[in-house]
Amino acid sequence: MSTPFIVVIPARYGSTRLPGKPLLAIAGKPMVQHVWERAIESGAKQVYIATDDSRIKEACEAFNAPVLMTRGDHRSGTDRLEEVATMLGLADDDIVVNVQGDEPLIPASIINQVAENLALFNEAAIATLSEPIKELDGLFNPNFVKVVTDCHGYALTFSRAPMPWARDAMLENPELLPDGIPYRRHIGLYAYRAGFLHDYVNWGSCWLERCESLEQLRALWNGVKIHVGDALEVPPAGVDTMDDLERIRQILEQA
Numbered sequence: 001m002s003t004p005f006i007v008v009i010p011a012r013y014g015s016t017r018l019p020g021k022p023l024l025a026i027a028g029k030p031m032v033q034h035v036w037e038r039a040i041e042s043g044a045k046q047v048y049i050a051t052d053d054s055r056i057k058e059a060c061e062a063f064n065a066p067v068l069m070t071r072g073d074h075r076s077g078t079d080r081l082e083e084v085a086t087m088l089g090l091a092d093d094d095i096v097v098n099v100q101g102d103e104p105l106i107p108a109s110i111i112n113q114v115a116e117n118l119a120l121f122n123e124a125a126i127a128t129l130s131e132p133i134k135e136l137d138g139l140f141n142p143n144f145v146k147v148v149t150d151c152h153g154y155a156l157t158f159s160r161a162p163m164p165w166a167r168d169a170m171l172e173n174p175e176l177l178p179d180g181i182p183y184r185r186h187i188g189l190y191a192y193r194a195g196f197l198h199d200y201v202n203w204g205s206c207w208l209e210r211c212e213s214l215e216q217l218r219a220l221w222n223g224v225k226i227h228v229g230d231a232l233e234v235p236p237a238g239v240d241t242m243d244d245l246e247r248i249r250q251i252l253e254q255a
Contacts (some may be wrong), residue, residue: 005095005115005191007044008068008084009035010077011060012101013053017095017241022056022101024245027252029063031239034104034252036065041108043115044097050084076215080197082197092195100188100238103247107233114191117229124154124227125196126219131234133183136176145186145214147228155226158186158214186229190216196224 011022011032018024022032032049039047049060054071060067065212074080081098095115099106099117104178110129119129138144142160149155169178177183193202200218209217219226239245 003095003116003119004045005043005097006088006090006208007039007042007047007097007099007111008081009039009047009049009099010080011049011050011051011053011056012077013056018239018245018252020055021239022041022051023059024134024239024244026249030059030190031104032060032101033063033065034119035099035101035106036060036063038106038108039103039111042097042111044111048084049101050080052080053206066223078181078192078197078215079201082201085194090194092193094194096197097191098189102239103189103235104239105236105251106189107235108191109232110187110235113229113232114189117227118191118193121153121225121227124225125193126216126224126226127191128155128216128226129187129189129229129231130184131180131187131231133185134177138185139183140178145188147184147186149184149228153227153229155216155220155228157220158216160212160214171182184228187229189235199224205248 013020015021016024026034038062048066048068050068050070051057052070057067068084070080070083095118097111097115114127133139139162145158145160146163147155147158148164166178167180203222206218206221208221
């Protein structure tokens with residue numbers, strides 16, 4: 001991996017469905033430790049955990065992870081990343097990869113991939129990934145964020161709704177996934193140029209971002225290019241619910 005980049009893992013204690021989620025035990029370790037261990041397997045020159053909670057800080061220091069204490073009023077992980085970029089004095093062209101703190105099985109290969117893609121596509125301020133949608137249920141699942149790109153791999157838009165809408169095919173047979181349409185599911189892993197992060201927090205949210213609850217739409221609204229690569233590996237789903245947690249526990253405890 002030749003592209004220099006850092007990884008930041010935002011870790012927040014508050015969670016509506018799973019309070020204290022980063023500290024929940026999986027195979028004898030807190031979840032955030034598994035995420036950190038996957039991230040340090042990548043080519044990152046440094047991996048930081050960013051939190052606003054002293055309990056998370058203490059747990060991370062126990063496994064010798066660098067921790068940055070950030071403000072408690074951030075509305076998103078991207079806002080927390082911007083504070084980290086400022087704290088570290090990053091140059092505008094420095095690359096920061098945001099790895100979610102609830103992705104204990106994320107492959108190191110795709111962390112490298114988004115950083116490399118951002119370095120390769122100079123017009124983009126953000127790089128992210130996607131995978132094919134192969135089942136009709138996935139197309140209609142609002143938790144599967146759909147993405148449509150242009151012919152150069154830059155995002156046109158993202159939505160939780162089925163997109164694009166194959167009008168004629170859906171009228172003919174609404175029970176089948178239409179042929180010949182490259183439906184894509186967005187994978188929420190991002191690489192950013194540090195300078196973009198400063199712009200992002202200064203813009204404030206837009207109506208489209210609020211409508212879909214998708215932060216990346218703020219970037220598109222402001223004319224920023226987002227490159228969307230085809231993921232080299234597809235990460236297993238992260239931990240949002242207790243069922244997710246038990247599934248991940250079974251996988252890692254049997255490893």
